[in-house]
Amino acid sequence: MLRHDSLCQECLRNGLYTKADVVDHIVELRDDWERRLDQSNLEPLCHKCHNEKTIIEKENRNKNKY
Numbered sequence: 001m002l003r004h005d006s007l008c009q010e011c012l013r014n015g016l017y018t019k020a021d022v023v024d025h026i027v028e029l030r031d032d033w034e035r036r037l038d039q040s041n042l043e044p045l046c047h048k049c050h051n052e053k054t055i056i057e058k059e060n061r062n063k064n065k066y
Contacts, residue, residue: 008046010053020044028057 011018035041
């Protein structure tokens, strides 16, 4: 997380400076377990952004089930 100065990368993309407190797997572990420790698959996020991303991913996964 230090390489990102502990800032939420999603907030940063939107011009905001927010402390990151979660390390997110960009590609979910259930989709690619082999990338679980891959530094390029890890991204610091704040809880708010992480929760929003998780909800969207869950909705997309449910849509693709049917």
